[in-house]
Amino acid sequence: MPAASTHFRYEELAGFITELIRRGTLVPGSRVPSLREISRQRRTSVTTALHAYRLLEDRGVIEARPQSGYYVAQASRDIRPPTTSRPPARSIDIAVPAVMLKLLEHAADPKLVPLGCAIPSPQLLASGRLDRCLARAARVNGAKLNIYTPPRGHLALRREIARRALRWGQALSPDDVLVTCGCTEALSLALRAVTKPGDTVAIESPTYFGLLQVLQSLGLKALELPTDARQGIAIDALRSACEARRIAACVLASSFSNPLGCTLAEARKLEVLALLARHRVPLIEDDIYGDIGFGATERPTPFMALDRHGITLHCSSFSKTLAPGYRVGWLAAGERFMPRVIEAKVASTLCSPVLPQLALAEFLSSGGYDHHLRRIRRVFQDTLHRMVRAIEESFPEGTRVTQPEGGFVLWVELPRPADTRQLFAQALERGICFAPGVVFSASGRHANCLRLSGGYGWSPRLDRGLRALGAMARSAD
Ligand SMILES: Cc1ncc(COP(=O)(O)O)c(C=O)c1O
The missing domain is CATH 3.40.640.10 (Type I PLP-dependent aspartate aminotransferase-like (Major domain))
Structure with a gap:
């Protein structure tokens, strides 16, 4: 584990490289500056740069090629953000769908893979x-x-x-x-x-x-x-x-x-x-x-x-x-x-x-809240990165997903005519919870969408659950 002072510098450097990729300055498959180059440009030590690159590798953002250096990982698909919603331009009575009660009933069930509940795991809280x-x-x-x-x-x-x-x-x-x-x-x-x-x-x-x-x-x-x-x-x-x-x-x-x-x-x-x-x-x-x-x-x-x-x-x-x-x-x-x-x-x-x-x-x-916030932000950022990657790899072709710069939830849009109410029922049977899209609409929209929470942090169980969900969505395709 690096010392506390380098800890934040390597996070910062990882954020800098991620931003270059997000803006398209570094494209998938292109070479990332070498450790020596980047540490000179960003005025950090090579050790800090190495920690940053390892973190990005763990997140699947870059990959090391033997004898050759680091490259921006090839996205398995070019994942796009969800489309802009188009609700009716009139005032409506709110119809809360029946599936909402089912979600509330199951969201906090510890036996289910916790992609449904938008609160952090108690272990992450102080x-x-x-x-x-x-x-x-x-x-x-x-x-x-x-x-x-x-x-x-x-x-x-x-x-x-x-x-x-x-x-x-x-x-x-x-x-x-x-x-x-x-x-x-x-x-x-x-x-x-x-x-x-x-x-x-x-x-x-x-x-x-x-x-x-x-x-x-x-x-x-x-x-x-x-x-x-x-x-x-x-x-x-x-x-x-x-x-x-x-x-x-x-x-x-x-x-x-x-x-x-x-x-x-x-x-x-x-x-x-x-x-x-x-x-x-x-x-x-x-x-x-x-x-x-x-x-x-x-x-x-x-x-x-x-x-x-x-x-x-x-x-x-x-x-x-x-x-x-x-x-x-x-x-x-x-x-x-x-x-x-x-x-x-x-x-x-x-x-x-x-x-x-x-x-x-x-x-x-008594202090310590900011330190706590810094810790959970890192966990959520890392978790969301990995979740996006797993979605890219396992959800149906044409799936769109948000890449938020805060919080710990993702909004996923499946290609129509997917119905995430059916997927929700199926997923519960397989021990996985998520929030189906219709519960986020006053007018019964977003039936092909779902919200996934990363509040419990990344784990092999979350990874397996997410990929199983992707497979279910693909087979319903
Ligand atoms: C956007 C938003 N507002 C409010 C709440 C409710 O917050 P609280 O648990 O503090 O009542 C939530 C909880 O999920 C939320 O996501």
């Missing part, structure tokens, strides 16, 4: 350290914590959350933050604060299925926007929707969306904010994957930090990075929305449980 924080909070505070907090939540955690927002240049006060039961409750409170039953909400397509359930339970209609895995939503479609009818709110992912893994470029975020502000449409952003980027910069800037109009309600949680089981999330919003959010919180759960809040506050304040 569960032991968090548990110690929880035990200490209980021991030190005793019965003092067996109380209701004010609706906003415990100050110690709100302060830590506000402090982290400084990293993207935002001066949040702890009073701008309200602690919720996961991001799910944050989304629900935000929607309740700005909509009423029967209203229309603009959303991405495909989108996270839990959001569809929240919209449905609140009696809201959806207007699905065409969404591209690299560009994000079609802003023109949002503009037309705002001009044609009253849109009560727009819900968008800030970064590395689920399931497409896309992030709107900052200029496009600014364009969306200006458009929504002009039409007085509140923007509810879901930033739950924002901390899991693979790039060199710390993280994409959320909408809220770019918002000069005060229209954003920012939702997130610790479920994807630290503790899905603690059910701790938050909603950040300015004075314009906070009173209505507080009312909704009181009506929903009064306040969130106290001990998990204090445990997380202690975890964040």
Whole structure:
């Protein structure tokens, strides 16, 4: 294992070479600069370059040829990104498909190959350290914590959350933050604060299925926007929707969306904010994957930090990075929305449980969160790379797949007329779980698509499961 300082340099170098390949500067089959050349150009040691090349070899990105050097691996096929979705340009009642309940029933079953469940494996989370924080909070505070907090939540955690927002240049006060039961409750409170039953909400397509359930339970209609895995939503479609009818709110992912893994470029975020502000449409952003980027910069800037109009309600949680089981999330919003959010919180759960809040506050304040994030980002990046490679090698000709720059899910589009509901039933029988595409649509679309999670990290079991799934998809072809 290399020393800690070289550790990040070889990751960086591997990222640099991957980027050259992604941009087409280095094409499949071409020679990669020699170890000596690259270490001179990038001012690193040959040992660091060797670690980087070995990592890329493990990921199947480059291959060593004896006596000849390193070459960009020949892609078995030229894998393309999924096509841009084309949902109906009208407001619709949400129909949650029956297969959703089946997915929720099976997603966390440890007997199944875990391609269905979009949370990290407990082994990757800092569960032991968090548990110690929880035990200490209980021991030190005793019965003092067996109380209701004010609706906003415990100050110690709100302060830590506000402090982290400084990293993207935002001066949040702890009073701008309200602690919720996961991001799910944050989304629900935000929607309740700005909509009423029967209203229309603009959303991405495909989108996270839990959001569809929240919209449905609140009696809201959806207007699905065409969404591209690299560009994000079609802003023109949002503009037309705002001009044609009253849109009560727009819900968008800030970064590395689920399931497409896309992030709107900052200029496009600014364009969306200006458009929504002009039409007085509140923007509810879901930033739950924002901390899991693979790039060199710390993280994409959320909408809220770019918002000069005060229209954003920012939702997130610790479920994807630290503790899905603690059910701790938050909603950040300015004075314009906070009173209505507080009312909704009181009506929903009064306040969130106290001990998990204090445990997380202690975890964040004692340092180590960033180190933990760096570790899981590397695991997810590596896992997604290997998954894409396995998909290329084993799924039907014409399969398309995302190559996200963060998060830990892939969106796979099979050639039509594949039906991933049938594949789902078959896969469950073979002990494999994944999420069929229709659950990500309000209008029953994406039947030929599926979402695969890499949250459990790469393993021979995942590899076998993925290839078996590819074989099943091929035989149904
Ligand atoms: C995009 C997105 N938002 C929200 C959630 C729900 O988060 P939580 O578990 O914090 O309620 C998820 C979980 O899968 C998600 O993927």
